Amino acid sequence: MAVYEQTYKPYTGKLTPEWSRFLIIPRHAFRGVFAYKLFIAFYVICFLPVLVEAILIYLHHNITALAIMDLNARQLIPIDGAFFMYFVSIQGGFAFFVALLLGPPLVSRDLRNNALPLYLCRPFSRTEYVLGKMSVLLILLSGSTWVPQLLMFLFQSYLEGFTWFRSNLWIASAIVIAGIVWILLLALISQTFSALLKWRIVASAAMLGFVFIPSIFAGVFNSLMMTRWFSLVSLPALMINVTSGLFGVFDPVAGRFQLTVDDNIVREIVVLEPPLWTCWVALFLISATCLAILRWKVKAYEVVR
Amino acid sequence: MALPASVPDEPIKSQSAYSGPPVIDLHGLSVSFGRRQILKNLRGDLRGKAIGLLGPNGAGKTTLIHTLLGFHQPSAGTAQIFGLDITNQAKEIKALIGYMPERDSFIAKMSAVHFVRLMGELSGLPPDAALERAHEALFYVGLGEARYRRLETYSLGMKQLAKLAQAIVHGPKLIFLDEPTNGLDPPARLRMIKLIREIRDSGHAQIVLSSHLLLDVEECCDEILILRDGQIAVYCNLEEERKSNRKFLMLETRGDHGKFVDALSRLGCEYAVSADHRLKIVLQEGIEVRDLYRLADETQVQLRRLSYKRDSLEDIFLKAMENGYGGL
Numbered sequence: 283m284a285v286y287e288q289t290y291k292p293y294t295g296k297l298t299p300e301w302s303r304f305l306i307i308p309r310h311a312f313r314g315v316f317a318y319k320l321f322i323a324f325y326v327i328c329f330l331p332v333l334v335e336a337i338l339i340y341l342h343h344n345i346t347a348l349a350i351m352d353l354n355a356r357q358l359i360p361i362d363g364a365f366f367m368y369f370v371s372i373q374g375g376f377a378f379f380v381a382l383l384l385g386p387p388l389v390s391r392d393l394r395n396n397a398l399p400l401y402l403c404r405p406f407s408r409t410e411y412v413l414g415k416m417s418v419l420l421i422l423l424s425g426s427t428w429v430p431q432l433l434m435f436l437f438q439s440y441l442e443g444f445t446w447f448r449s450n451l452w453i454a455s456a457i458v459i460a461g462i463v464w465i466l467l468l469a470l471i472s473q474t475f476s477a478l479l480k481w482r483i484v485a486s487a488a489m490l491g492f493v494f495i496p497s498i499f500a501g502v503f504n505s506l507m508m509t510r511w512f513s514l515v516s517l518p519a520l521m522i523n524v525t526s527g528l529f530g531v532f533d534p535v536a537g538r539f540q541l542t543v544d545d546n547i548v549r550e551i552v553v554l555e556p557p558l559w560t561c562w563v564a565l566f567l568i569s570a571t572c573l574a575i576l577r578w579k580v581k582a583y584e585v586v587r
Numbered sequence: 588m589a590l591p592a593s594v595p596d597e598p599i600k601s602q603s604a605y606s607g608p609p610v611i612d613l614h615g616l617s618v619s620f621g622r623r624q625i626l627k628n629l630r631g632d633l634r635g636k637a638i639g640l641l642g643p644n645g646a647g648k649t650t651l652i653h654t655l656l657g658f659h660q661p662s663a664g665t666a667q668i669f670g671l672d673i674t675n676q677a678k679e680i681k682a683l684i685g686y687m688p689e690r691d692s693f694i695a696k697m698s699a700v701h702f703v704r705l706m707g708e709l710s711g712l713p714p715d716a717a718l719e720r721a722h723e724a725l726f727y728v729g730l731g732e733a734r735y736r737r738l739e740t741y742s743l744g745m746k747q748l749a750k751l752a753q754a755i756v757h758g759p760k761l762i763f764l765d766e767p768t769n770g771l772d773p774p775a776r777l778r779m780i781k782l783i784r785e786i787r788d789s790g791h792a793q794i795v796l797s798s799h800l801l802l803d804v805e806e807c808c809d810e811i812l813i814l815r816d817g818q819i820a821v822y823c824n825l826e827e828e829r830k831s832n833r834k835f836l837m838l839e840t841r842g843d844h845g846k847f848v849d850a851l852s853r854l855g856c857e858y859a860v861s862a863d864h865r866l867k868i869v870l871q872e873g874i875e876v877r878d879l880y881r882l883a884d885e886t887q888v889q890l891r892r893l894s895y896k897r898d899s900l901e902d903i904f905l906k907a908m909e910n911g912y913g914g915l
Contacts (some may be wrong), residue, residue: 288727292758293720297711300678306708336816349887396692400753403656403686405678406708582658585620 303406308421314484315384320516324383328376328426335434343441361438363453366431367529370457373427374464374521378493380426381419381465385472386413386485390582394480397584408580412473419469428461434446442527456528464521467565470572471517477579493517510536517568520561527558610636610761610793611655615664618647618654625650626663633795635810635824637787640797641904642814648797649689651814652763656686668761682711685759687750689797693738699725700734701753710757717756724752727842728782744775751782755792762786764796768803776803783807805900813907820907822906828903838866838879839892842897846886854878 303499341347342358367551392398401411439447449577454555472489479485500516503509513519534555540550589644594704607630640648653659657668657677666673668680694702700721707717725734728748733741738749747767754762764783768776784807787794800803804811805825813821840847841864848866852859857869869881876893883890 290786405681
């Protein structure tokens with residue numbers, strides 16, 4: 283079917299392996315994503331905390347630089363699990379806004395333009411479609427969350443030595459697991475709202491609401507009821523607990539309150555965080571619900587029964 | 588060519604000239620949406636180079652195409668395309684087919700060449716080959732000059748052509764075209780019909796064309812499948828159907844044609860008399876028109892008009908709608 287021949291001819295060449303076809307979607311999507319200079323600027327800003335982190339790690343190991351700045355190594359934040367958790371959390375926050383920018387139009391645009399039959403009439407399944415759309419976010423968010431944090435861990439290991447690396451290998455696994463769990467959740471939630479609501483703005487607003495409204499509700503009711511169990515409906519609170527658990531800094535005691543009468547302590551109330559397993563179960567339930575909604579909505583055609 | 592009346596369970600055998608394996612083989616295919624049964628026990632093997640899918644609105648044309656594409660699961664029975672089962676070999680089937688949907692379907696914020704290339708890649712073509720064939724397909728359908736324009740800026744006719752380009756970019760063996768001439772002006776419609784005929788005549792792809800425009804089907808298809816209420820009303824080869832009706836004559840007579848009719852009866856011709864001296868006659872083997880002239884002379888009847896009546900697709904369609912499934 284050469285341009286000059288103007289005839290219909292079948293294709294007889296090689297075909298790409300089936301397993302790799304879901305990656306076609308992110309490859310084509312990135313062309314559109316990186317066409318926006320505003321997005322590129324924001325994505326670059328996402329790496330500023332990593333730069334600060336690298337400087338802090340470097341300063342810890344450079345006596346000359348500390349002397350010039352008139353600092354003592356003890357005055358700097360210690361580089362341990364809490365240090366990496368802090369930066370993982372900051373990167374997680376940026377990842378949320380990247381997902382908020384990119385996620386909602388991914389499926390909704392296809393639904394609005396009836397593009398799903400075009401994808402699904404090919405040797406390309408619904409699972410591959412969802413995986414492909416999620417990969418757009420997973421690849422970009424990996425690049426700004428756990429991958430740079432892992433590089434920082436390796437940078438610290440290089441400067442500190444092999445013994446530190448070996449004894450702190452669990453930090454690397456915590457970085458990878460916390461990063462992947464967070465970006466998977468973000469990708470699932472944004473795709474779900476994208477599939478549910480055909481309009482990008484509405485889907486973005488819904489995603490924002492899903493994260494912040496339950497958090498406000500949880501904050502108010504936790505304070506009123508002197509408990510932390512309402513945190514189970516707050517995605518940020520769940521992620522903080524899970525990440526703390528992974529980095530070994532989870533404190534089950536959220537706070538202590540003392541009831542006093544005439545300066546005498548009458549009663550002490552200990553407010554406990556919900557157990558870690560309940561946070562994992564809550565995250566699992568959110569993911570399962572998202573998958574069920576995606577399974578329901580991502581179809582070539584809606585069937586009117 | 589008529590279907591076995593009132594026995595829809597019997598599979599329909601294609602009487603087309605094509606003796607190869609069937610393109611589509613329906614094995615009691617039924618599809619239900621909730622309690623509503625859309626397709627009812629469809630049976631038959633379709634073999635034509637271009638099969639026209641006809642039927643009134645709601646007859647199940649689009650549902651049949653969607654089921655064959657794997658978008659809906661059959662509630663009973665199954666179907667095969669090129670010998671592959673639609674329920675458990677859907678992926679293999681999809682590698683062999685192209686689909687042009689009825690509704691406006693495209694991927695937003697993409698140029699036509701980017702869109703068709705993406706569709707080619709999703710069908711398994713490597714990126715370079717997909718890009719090359721995207722250019723070729725767009726030139727082939729007549730969008731060569733507009734291929735770098737965004738699809739949102741295309742007119743309805745151009746969008747239809749872009750949909751055709753994405754359906755053929757990977758060189759499928761079977762192409763489903765759902766209402767391809769919808770919304771096209773006459774020149775654009777003619778161009779689309781010409782392209783469909785060219786693809787059909789290339790011999791590299793077979794076509795299933797769903798349309799409610801009988802003229803489109805008549806111009807492009809050699810076989811037709813008419814659906815009514817989710818059942819097959821007619822499946823026939825148009826050319827064969829026309830050939831079989833070559834001996835179907837319309838006569839207009841003057842004078843008392845009682846003796847003439849009796850003579851026809853003795854000759855073994857089937858006939859029907861209408862009030863206004865018109866006769867419909869089916870000539871039997873071995874009987875020629877000159878025999879009719881001789882009979883008219885012998886019975887003193889004037890033959891004022893004699894014409895071969897060939898069933899148009901409209902006749903076939905209307906009869907199918909009147910009769911229900913079964914005979915013509």
